[in-house]
Amino acid sequence: MHGKKILYLFDIDGTLLHAHRAGRDAFDAVFEARHGIAGASEGVRYGGKTDPAIVEEIFVARLGRRPDADERAAFLDAYLPLLRARLAVTGVDVLPGVRETLAYLREREVPLGIATGNIRRGADEKLAAAELGAWFELGGYGCDSAIRAELVARAIERARERHDVMEVVVVGDTTHDIAAARACKATVCAVATGSDARDLLAGADAVFDAMTELPAWHAARFA
Ligand SMILES: [Mg+2]
Known part of the structure; x- marks a missing residue:
């Protein structure tokens, strides 16, 4: 010190x-792949919120229930490569x-x-x-x-x-x-x-x- x-x-x-919406687009792509609903983030504000809180908000909005811990972890694992790919395109x-x-x-x-x-x-x-x-x-x-x-x-x-x-x-x-x-x-x-x-x-x-x-x-x- x-x-x-x-x-x-x-x-x-x-x-x-x-x-450039890379995070939001990656979240939407994961949700569509796993639950068959496109544009799941529509109407969800991301600013200042945490990733796990956003996943929960999308689940509640589209499925009427909260994700369990395994679903949330699997969602965020699936999100990372998609985020990386989008960042590589958009910068x-x-x-x-x-x-x-x-x-x-x-x-x-x-x-x-x-x-x-x-x-x-x-x-x-x-x-x-x-x-x-x-x-x-x-x-x-x-x-x-x-x-x-x-x-x-x-x-x-x-x-x-x-x-x-x-x-x-x-x-x-x-x-x-x-x-x-x-x-x-x-x-x-x-x-x-x-x-x-x-x-x-x-x-x-x-x-x-x-x-x-x-x-x-x-x-x-x-x-
Ligand atoms: Mg911020």
């Missing part, structure tokens, strides 16, 4: 990158200012982590497609918990195993990110680059139109 640290935890979709767009912000924080020896509703292997696929994976030393994921606040807490626990964390900053694009950060007593920055419009994000400590604004906020906040 080398002094007290400010830990940053970044959401992935809508915050670091856009994956991902890294959002403006993301690489510069990560470099800025790294220069200041800020530990960087992920806090995402994606299961770990899905998160890794998206980060690899964006060539962003190397920036992050730890994370909390949808496979840690279907409840976002719990996976954020797990990421913080993992960080505390290796750093003396004095403050946590969660960066996300939805009200779910804000609520989860609050439950963990973290500071939260919202970026209006994802599924929730800027006026919905007013509960954050800072709201940015884009990640490009984060370094100046960090400099002022932690001067």
Whole structure:
């Protein structure tokens, strides 16, 4: 341990990158293959939700019941190769200012982590497609918990195993990110680059139109 640290935890979709519906399309393809219903996600909002919670929502919407643990695990196993294949076709767009912000924080020896509703292997696929994976030393994921606040807490626990964390900053694009950060007593920055419009994000400590604004906020906040 080398002094007290400010830990940053970044959401992935809508915050670091856009994956061009790769996740949603892969979920729909799995559901159609397993249950014969196309477009199963229609009307389901994905932003800020965890993968296991989305699987459950689709099951309830289309089959009128929740998946059991085996069905959910099998669904997510089937999802990964389809996600990988879609990412290979569509690629991902890294959002403006993301690489510069990560470099800025790294220069200041800020530990960087992920806090995402994606299961770990899905998160890794998206980060690899964006060539962003190397920036992050730890994370909390949808496979840690279907409840976002719990996976954020797990990421913080993992960080505390290796750093003396004095403050946590969660960066996300939805009200779910804000609520989860609050439950963990973290500071939260919202970026209006994802599924929730800027006026919905007013509960954050800072709201940015884009990640490009984060370094100046960090400099002022932690001067
Ligand atoms: Mg998001």
